Amino acid sequence: MASDTIAGTPRADAEISGLDALEIAGRQKTTTRAAAIWASTWPKVAALAIAIGAWQAVVWAGFWPPYSLPGPATVGQELLRQVSGPQLWEGMATTLRRAALGYLFSVGVGLLLGLAVARSRVLRAAIGSMITALQTMPSIAWFPLAILLFELSEKAIFFVVVLGAAPSIANGVISGVDYVPPLLLRAGRNLGARGLNLYRYVIAPAALPAIVAGLKQGWAFSWRSLMAGELIVVGISQTSLGAQLTYSRELSDAPWLLSTMIVILVVGLVVDAAFGAADRSIRRRWGVLDQAGQ
Numbered sequence: 001m002a003s004d005t006i007a008g009t010p011r012a013d014a015e016i017s018g019l020d021a022l023e024i025a026g027r028q029k030t031t032t033r034a035a036a037i038w039a040s041t042w043p044k045v046a047a048l049a050i051a052i053g054a055w056q057a058v059v060w061a062g063f064w065p066p067y068s069l070p071g072p073a074t075v076g077q078e079l080l081r082q083v084s085g086p087q088l089w090e091g092m093a094t095t096l097r098r099a100a101l102g103y104l105f106s107v108g109v110g111l112l113l114g115l116a117v118a119r120s121r122v123l124r125a126a127i128g129s130m131i132t133a134l135q136t137m138p139s140i141a142w143f144p145l146a147i148l149l150f151e152l153s154e155k156a157i158f159f160v161v162v163l164g165a166a167p168s169i170a171n172g173v174i175s176g177v178d179y180v181p182p183l184l185l186r187a188g189r190n191l192g193a194r195g196l197n198l199y200r201y202v203i204a205p206a207a208l209p210a211i212v213a214g215l216k217q218g219w220a221f222s223w224r225s226l227m228a229g230e231l232i233v234v235g236i237s238q239t240s241l242g243a244q245l246t247y248s249r250e251l252s253d254a255p256w257l258l259s260t261m262i263v264i265l266v267v268g269l270v271v272d273a274a275f276g277a278a279d280r281s282i283r284r285r286w287g288v289l290d291q292a293g294q
Helices: 002-007 010-028 033-061 072-083 086-119 121-136 139-150 154-178 182-190 196-232 241-250 254-286
Strands: none
Touching: 033 072, 072 086, 072 254, 086 121, 086 154, 086 196, 086 241, 086 254, 121 154, 139 154, 139 196, 154 196, 182 196, 196 241, 196 254, 241 254
């Protein structure tokens, strides 16, 4: 009776109200989508403004003549001119086509190689360290061999892009599989998962964050390898972003060169944002993403 009486007192009601108020306050802290977009955008805008300001300050300091290092306004005008013409878009289409083909093939090779090495002790002992050695090898070092094998052709670029990206993807798969808890494997086997079903329902979901990290790193390696290849293999009739860098350098056209570099940087940022969105989606699904940090 005493406890029932206490439960109905104003003090108990006040405690319940306090808990409700705390929950309401927590809900009020949840930011809107627009606020979340602004919170993730303004640091990038601020960093861009600082970079442009530093660039302009260096130009004003006069360390280099304007024809070697033009200011942001001059480069911006050249970028607008390039955007309004067909040459930039044709070069971007060629570069992105090469990047997509090389990267997709690298994903297939890296996934298969990584899964095979991760689950086979013999393969791990035979080529496990070789994969890491291939990953650390500079992509530019492959071009003499690529030119000897395929001459100055698309195949030479494709060869170097695959060798630059596939080892990183394979290492991401190997790391992800290695860190799958043995308890999950035993649970999957007890539930009847064997062979491909074990990979599909247990190993792949558990290793997915590391695999995505490997895919992201593989893209970075493939993009760098592609840019190096296009700078070297410029004898192909098709234009590309790398070829435009070479042409602008040979013509001493600094605004064209810098505007092309900005386009290459923007493409890299867009792809990085896509991988970032995929990573956030995975972490949200796993319940390890702070809702306030979205």
